Amino acid sequence: MDKKVFFLLIFFVTLNTVPAFGQNDYNYISNIEITGNINVTNQLIKSASGLALGQIYTNDKVAHAIRDLYQLGLFKDIQIESSKSDKGINLIIIVTEWPILQDYTISGNKKIKLDAIKNKIRLVPGDYWSGQRQLDVKNDILELYYEKGYRFADVTFDEEFQSKNRIDLGIIINEGQKVVIRGIEFTGNNDIPDKKLRRVMKTKKSGFLRSGEFNMEKFEEDLVRIVDYYKSKGYIDAAVIDWEVEYDKKGQLYLSLDIYEGDQYRIGNISIEGNTLFSDEILLSNLKFEENEIFNQGDFDEKLNNIRSIYYEEGYIYSAVSPQIKPDGDRVNINIFVQENNRAKVRQIYIKGNKKTQEKVIRRQLAIVPGDYFRQSLILQSQRNIYNLGFFEPNIGLDYQPINDDGDIDLIFLLEDKESGTANMGVNYDEEDKLTGFLSLSHNNLFGKAWALKLTWEFSGKKQEYDISFTNPYFYDTNVLVGADVYHLRKNWTDYNYKVVESGGGFRVGTRIPWINYSKITTGYSITQKQYSILDTAGTVSSTLQDLVDRGKILTSTMFLTLERDDRDNVFRPSEGSLVRSYTELAGGLLGGSENYIKEILQTNWYLKLFWKFSLGMRWRIGYVKAFGDSKEVPPDELFYPGGTGSDGIRGYPDNSVVPEDADGGKAEFITSSEITLPISGDQIIGVLFFDAGNSYNYLSEINPQKLKKGAGLGVRIMSPMGLLGFDYAYGMDRESRSKWQFHFQFGSTF
Structure with a gap:
């Protein structure tokens, strides 16, 4: 390169760098002034702008400063x-602030409550x-x-400015006329008539007991329902x-939907490939x-999930079951591709969200343990067991984290605590004891160890009862249950003309039966002292009752044995499974005491x-009691x-009223009940439709299922703090009475 050219280039480079060294103070920010602000401080504006003294001034920095200030809102x-x-x-920096809200009012709202609007807008x-x-x-x-159907509603604002750039705001609502659906029409539907499509939709035109409100969210769901309905009829x-x-x-609404039906298909050939763990037949x-069945997309998807469940049950949670549906004339041939992938083994199990319950209590409920292969049924059983403790909300979540290339996982159970301890007082009513007050202190998860403690006092003009109960279901961290009870009862049986005063206590021990799933055995001993007296000496007194009165204080020594198998999906509101219980009580004999x-x-x-959210519950109960030894009567x-x-309930009849003629009570009973339940508000409110039938007898041989006292009706169950x-x-x-209707109130559930 020529030397003159080289030196010329050096000169121009030097010339261009002179401002950076010789005139650099001229391009630096030397002063920042802020005007127009009333409520926002200078410091906040300077800080948010990002501009500072000594910075090199550029147009980009100014643009960024304006943007950042706007973002403050x-x-x-x-x-x-x-x-x-x-x-x-x-x-x-010249700013114009938005005004500050000093106060506001809302007017014009008649159809929606003021609190609902305030909660929605959250204006402060x-x-x-x-x-x-x-x-x-x-x-x-x-x-x-x-959402309420007022599609022509409008909102305007009245702003009254006060000092210091503050305003009093008036929110004025013009509700307008309510929009009502007057018609729903379809085009393009040649095979399925309008009437059937309208039945599929939850959006309905106005009519008898129908508001005709238009809800966009519901309508969008209806669009999916219509397509799903067609696919259930073979129109894929x-x-x-x-x-x-x-x-x-008049502002009334008309809906018009354009449908493409396509062709209707029936099921053709079905094949499967990629499966090595399970045969094609399985x-x-x-x-x-x-044969020749119309292809139902929803039914097919449900059955396809059964195949996926087979793989998930064996731990193949990464498996993929993908159908390929190919039309062939008026048929669809289905080829199912299976990718089995790796089998997942559980490495660790984590429990999160249990703030009150000790982790060992929860882990006892797990049907799956580290080292097991993932099994869907064991996961569901574990979730059910945890929920049935009664310590957690029903939304027991599950997550998993892959930990290696083999597909092994860590399981995470996600729990949400609910209240375990309660202190209640109130009023109860039943036909026998009439108006009864009660005070109850209970805790079913004491110290987070699942210990249950309950203190109850129930009182009325006819009844006084005190009861203290304690249960430890995991004695010394084993599966052995221990418990104890102490109680005192004084009750007037006015219908049978006697009063009984009873005091006693007892203990119980129980454990699981390892070779029978979902089963346990419980046994216990109690000792009580009873004393009977006659309420009305002028009334009728049976020889049995007179004998009890004459005996004074009567000591009763009893043992019981309970065998139980319980695989209900939800002990609080079961919809699947069963409960089988056998109870045997022995008094006297080798145990001593005055009663046998x-x-x-x-x-x-x-x-x-059953279907949708409906469930059916059925109950059968048979009981028998018999005196032996020196005791002539029970x-x-x-x-x-x-x-x-209650446990002996037959609704439609007063409490304790179904007894044999000329007898104080039955020595045998047979009861059957059926309930159809429907959740109205989750597990909190349940609707019930029921049928009861039963009777009591003097002898077990008299039981006749065809001669029962029957009752039917409806009710509601409410989960309350009590x-x-x-x-x-x-x-x-x-x-036999003239009035056959009976109202019943109860705590707890017969089922």
């Missing part, structure tokens, strides 16, 4: 002016009243009205091509269809899911008194 307008001086660049005095905030408030209010290509909403001059047995009798009760409950309070609610409350209204079909 405090300013309606922002300008930055610059001027040069001998010391550098002088900046003036002290907020900056920006254009975006105004738009949000308007849209939130209109959303509430649109069906679609809602377009839809329109039109209003007439997998395809879950996809049985009738044996009592046997066998009860079985069965639960079945104590009257050990007899059976069906009627009303426990499960039941309200039933029943018709006693075989009552």
Whole structure:
């Protein structure tokens, strides 16, 4: 290169760098002035702008400063002016603040309550009243009205400015006329008539007992329902091509939906490939269809999930079961591709969310342990066992984390605590004891160890009862249950003309039966002292009762044995599974005491899911009590008194009223009940439709299932802080009284 050219290049490079060294002070920010702010401090504006003295001034920095200030949401307008001086660049930040909300009122709302609107807009005095905030408030209010069918509602604002850039705001609502659906029409549906499609939709035109409200979210779900309905009828290509909403001059709404039906298909050949763990026969047995059956997409997807469940049950959680559906004339041939992938083994199990319950209590409920292969059934069983403790909300979650290339996982159970301890007082009512007060202190998870402690006092003009109960289900961290009870009872049996005063206590021990799933055995001993007296000496007194009165204080020594198998999916509101329980009680004999009798009760409950959210519960109960040895009669309070609610309940009849003629109570009983339940509000409110039938007898041989007292009715179950409350209204079909209807109130559940 020529030397002259080289030196010329050096000269120009040097010339271009001179301002950076010789005139650098001239391009630096030397002063920042802020004007227009009323409530926002200079410091906040300077800090948020990012501008500072000594920085090199560029247009990009100014643009970024304006953007950052706008993002605060405090300013309606922002300008930055610059001027040069001998010391550098002088900046003036000129802002116009949004006003601050001092107070606000809402008017014009008649169809929606004021609190509902306030909760929706969440407007608080002290907020900056920006254009975006105004738009949000308007849209939130209109959303509430649109959901109610007021599609022409409008919102305006009245702003009254006060000192220091503060405003009093008036939110004025014009509700307008409620939009009602007057018609729903379809085009393109040649095979399925309008009437059937309208039945599929939850959006309905106005009519008898129908509001005709238009809800966009519900309508969008209806579009999916229509397509799913077509696919259930073999129209696998069906679609809602377009839809329109039109209003007439009165503001009434008309819906028009354009349907593409496509062809209807029946099931052709079904094949499967990629499976090595399970044979074609085993997998395809879950996809049985009738010959020439119309292809039902929903039914097919459900059966396909059964194949996926087979793999998940064996730990192949990464498996993929993908169908390929190919039309062939009026048939669809289905080829199922299976990718089995690796089998997942559980390395660790973590439990999160248990703030009150010790982790060892929860781990005892796990049916799956580290080292096991993942099994879907064991996961579901573990979730059910944890929920049935009664310590956690029903939404027991499950997550897993892959830990290596082999697909092994760590399981994570996600729990949410609920209240375990309660202190209740209130009023109860039943036909026998009438108005009864109660005070109850209980805790079913004491110290987070699943210990249960309950103290109860129940009192009325006819009854006084004190009861203290304690249970430790895991004695010394074993599966052995131990418990103890102490109680005192004084009760007037006015219908049978006697009073009994009873005091006693006992203990119990139980454990699981390892070779029978979901089963346990419990035994215990109790000793009580009873004393009977006659309420009305002028009334009728049986020889048995007179003998008990004459004996004074009577000591009763008893043992019991309970065998139980319980595989209900939910002990609080079961919908599947069963409960089978056998109870045997022996008094006297080798145990000593003044009374000698044996009592046997066998009860079985069965639960079945019906359809949608409906479930069926069925109960059968048979009992028998018999005196032996020196005792000629069974104590009257050990007899059976069906009627009303409770374990011996027959609804439609007063409590304890179904007894044999000319007898104080029954020595045998047979009861059967059926309930259809429907959740109204989760597990909190349950609707019930029921049928009861039963009777009591003098002898076991007299039991006749064809001669029972029958009752039917409806009710509701409410989960309250005091426990499960039941309200039933029943018709006693075989009552001899003129009025056959009976109202029942109960704590707890018969089922």
